Amino acid sequence: MEDNSVRDTSEPQGDQVEQTSQTQTNAPVKKRGSFTGKIGFVLAAAGSAVGLGNIWRFPYLAAKYGGGIFILTYVVLAVTFGFALMIAEIALGRKTGVSAINAFKKLNKKWAFLGVLCAVIPILILPYYSVIGGWVGKYFFTYLTGGGASAAGDKFFDSFIASPWQSLLFFAIFVTIVFVIVLFGVEKGIEKSSKFLMPALVLLTIGVTIYTLTMPDSWEGVKYYLLPDFKKFSVKTVLGALGQLFYSMSLAMGIMITYGSYMKKENKIESSVHQIEIFDTGIALLAGLMIVPAAFVFSGGNPETLGQGPGLMFVALPKVFETFGPVGGGILGALFFALVLFAALTSAISLMETVISIIMDKFSLSRRKSCVVAYVGTLVLGIFPALGFGVLSKVSISGKTILDMVDFLSNSVLMPIAAFLTCVFIGYVIKCRTITDEIELNGRFAMKKFFNVMIKYVCPIGIAAILITSILDAVGVFAL
Numbered sequence: 112m113e114d115n116s117v118r119d120t121s122e123p124q125g126d127q128v129e130q131t132s133q134t135q136t137n138a139p140v141k142k143r144g145s146f147t148g149k150i151g152f153v154l155a156a157a158g159s160a161v162g163l164g165n166i167w168r169f170p171y172l173a174a175k176y177g178g179g180i181f182i183l184t185y186v187v188l189a190v191t192f193g194f195a196l197m198i199a200e201i202a203l204g205r206k207t208g209v210s211a212i213n214a215f216k217k218l219n220k221k222w223a224f225l226g227v228l229c230a231v232i233p234i235l236i237l238p239y240y241s242v243i244g245g246w247v248g249k250y251f252f253t254y255l256t257g258g259g260a261s262a263a264g265d266k267f268f269d270s271f272i273a274s275p276w277q278s279l280l281f282f283a284i285f286v287t288i289v290f291v292i293v294l295f296g297v298e299k300g301i302e303k304s305s306k307f308l309m310p311a312l313v314l315l316t317i318g319v320t321i322y323t324l325t326m327p328d329s330w331e332g333v334k335y336y337l338l339p340d341f342k343k344f345s346v347k348t349v350l351g352a353l354g355q356l357f358y359s360m361s362l363a364m365g366i367m368i369t370y371g372s373y374m375k376k377e378n379k380i381e382s383s384v385h386q387i388e389i390f391d392t393g394i395a396l397l398a399g400l401m402i403v404p405a406a407f408v409f410s411g412g413n414p415e416t417l418g419q420g421p422g423l424m425f426v427a428l429p430k431v432f433e434t435f436g437p438v439g440g441g442i443l444g445a446l447f448f449a450l451v452l453f454a455a456l457t458s459a460i461s462l463m464e465t466v467i468s469i470i471m472d473k474f475s476l477s478r479r480k481s482c483v484v485a486y487v488g489t490l491v492l493g494i495f496p497a498l499g500f501g502v503l504s505k506v507s508i509s510g511k512t513i514l515d516m517v518d519f520l521s522n523s524v525l526m527p528i529a530a531f532l533t534c535v536f537i538g539y540v541i542k543c544r545t546i547t548d549e550i551e552l553n554g555r556f557a558m559k560k561f562f563n564v565m566i567k568y569v570c571p572i573g574i575a576a577i578l579i580t581s582i583l584d585a586v587g588v589f590a591l
């Protein structure tokens with residue numbers, strides 16, 4: 112199919128973009144549109160970026176990788192690697208006017224494979240993203256039906272994820288909701304609601320954080336979360352932070368290229384990138400400040416709780432809500448999980464739209480058929496991570512469940528490879544000038560020198576070094 116078809120389906124806003132300025136989902140359109148002004152662009156890109164990655168994934172990684180040292184590593188990577196890559200992807204999209212799968216091909220035929228690599232990543236992410244979406248759905252449902260007290264029980268989370276039918280059911284419901292929204296193209300309504308629901312989530316998070324900080328032991332958690340302990344630093348911290356950076360900012364998977372392709376030429380790329388980064392990192396830091404101290408209040412900083420991984424949010428927060436009593440806690444829990452569910456849905460819609468546009472483009476299927484293929488494919492692929500804590504819990508590599516394995520494969524292997532190749536492509540094939548000229552179309556590029564050095568040397572060498580050391584580590588060539 113032509114480039115046009117890709118634009119038509121991966122259009123992040125729709126042909127009424129001139130009227131609505133904030134969105135984070137993609138709508139089918141007849142004609143190619145572009146974002147209204149810079150704020151529209153920033154909010155749309157930040158909207159896609161903010162999701163479970165910020166609220167669920169960042170806090171548990173921070174807790175697991177030693178708190179402050181992880182935060183420090185993450186922030187340093189965000190303003191260096193994250194900045195350079197986001198600039199590069201958005202400029203690449205705006206320059207070529209097409210989405211990832213075609214952008215690389217358009218500039219150099221031999222590099223078409225990189226577009227394909229980028230396309231594989233959202234296909235891998237969507238199923239397990241939906242499994243976590245299902246977990247959020249389960250908690251929302253539990254609070255709604257008055258089960259808040261049981262949700263705060265010690266075994267609640269473990270027995271839920273271990274029960275095959277429950278985890279499959281909530282996963283399937285989540286994917287079906289996403290599918291129906293995408294199939295009937297009702298994203299516009301979702302986008303409108305996100306204008307007040309996302310700020311509501313931020314306000315509620317601030318409220319819960321302040322409340323948690325009045326509880327005993329919480330400041331121990333704040334210290335753990337913010338003060339770096341350099342003894343805990345290792346290459347794993349860097350790889351974890353790098354993978355999280357890509358995941359959270361939707362980098363190294365072509366998403367920002369697509370968003371860039373809808374950005375107007377007169378809007379400034381550089382300052383937009385700063386704003387998206389501040390948004391995304393700010394919300395992640397805030398979510399961590401809510402969840403990590405909560406884990407300290409209830410477990411006294413027990414390393415097992417802190418290191419438990421994907422379940423952290425689901426275990427720590429219900430205990431905070433419980434202190435409000437059955438009624439208050441119930442309402443608070445239902446409200447909180449409803450808002451998180453909403454954030455998860457908007458990101459999943461955007462992910463499914465991406466997958467659909469890839470299917471349409473690669474297999475020349477109609478949009479409707481592609482929706483069905485994406486839906487069925489996601490349902491089938493999601494069965495494995497959904498069952499990975501129960502019937503399939505024996506399938507694990509060095510303690511990693513299936514969900515952890517897919518997560519590791521996409522975030523810590525494929526995304527760094529895609530990012531590395533993107534840097535090589537820009538620095539040595541099309542040359543940095545192609546990108547910097549695009550950015551300079553409307554004014555000075557303040558960090559141009561820094562950008563060039565990052566893309567040509569620091570990012571590719573850094574990413575390669577991190578990947579190689581961690582692979583050697585994984586195969587036990589030398590223990591770090």
Ligand code: TRP
Binds near residue numbers: 159233359360
């Ligand atoms: N960045 C999103 C989050 O933090 C997750 C995500 C990854 C995503 N890739 C995406 C969202 C593509 C939309 C589109 O939750």
